[in-house]
Amino acid sequence: MVDMAHKKVRWVMEQSQHSTNFQNTGIFVLSANLIPYPLSNTHRPTAAMLSLISPAERDYILKGIECNIRADGRQRSDYREVTLETGVVSQTSGSARIRIAGGTDVLVSVKAEIGPVLVDPETGDGADKGQIICNVECAPSASQQFEGRGADELNNELTQMMSRFLSHSGPTASSFPSTTSSSSTASGSEASTTAKTTSGAGGINLSKLCIIPGQQCWILYVDALVLDYGGNLMDAIFMGTRAAIYDTQIPKTEVQDLGDGQFEFEVLDDAEDTEEVEGREDMPICVTLNKIGARHIVDATPLEELCTEAKLTVAVNRSGELCGLQKGYDGGIEPSLLLEMIQSGKTMGQSLIKQLDASIKKEADSDLSKRQRGEPVHKLGFFAQ
Known part of the structure; x- marks a missing residue:
């Protein structure tokens, strides 16, 4: 029996048959057969933030959502236009800028750098895996709520959530997405071996980031900077992260066996000798659903977020597999509405991933075509509007 008062748990669904509603605990149970993962609460608006919306505005938003007409003209399930650009920071291994119409x-x-592997001293896990280190920073100029101590709490919360969803090596809700790779091992064997590896909920194959097991690996430093805020922050961060990982190229390495268990490696400095991040196509994105009144909406604006009683963040990959769930705020979610929100999040997530991948492919094809014709490829840069 879980101590609800002292241990907050995020549950990932295997086979949901019924739901139970918990209020004021920051947790929810999806079925009796579940896999628990650590959870911390999402950022809750302060009293000062809630004072930014008047009772009349709140009533207008609530009644509009009930009638399926939001303040900006959208319906409850409508997403604002998303603008994506990759390769905007030349000093990095990969980068992307994501903008949601309305401000966010x-x-x-x-940035890919070489560092020591992180090995669990008790279990020995991690000796053959690389690392992903995430960091989220909200610029104080982006919003009033990003100033002072509240910004530090929000930065930590967003960073922890990214780390859990991207680095976690546990199972997804339905199956283990796997990738097949062929590579020579650090033991110096010339024969290629094919290994079926589990990428886990984050999609990325961390084993492919290892250079010398137990010694050196690639570390991917993922840094997200919030330049402007117009609601729906978590969704934008994950979409931008997926695009930046797609844009990332890691230099190839050659490992030599010196004997007696000693190895050395060389990083190839040719710009053409790079490889993509394996498993990037299985990376999840997040869809945040806000419960307002008896209904739920996607892609909430700042004013709609101030009217939110409870929010549910659903992490889903391109196959529609549920990779993670997190509930925020103190309000409860009815069992029937909870399952409806999860299904809506999965459907919306798959649709967004298709649109993002199509946009990335279109931009990559355009750049390749220009290079083949000998034309320069100009990026607008992240200061462009």
């Missing part, structure tokens, strides 16, 4: 603007960069 996030810049994500990925």
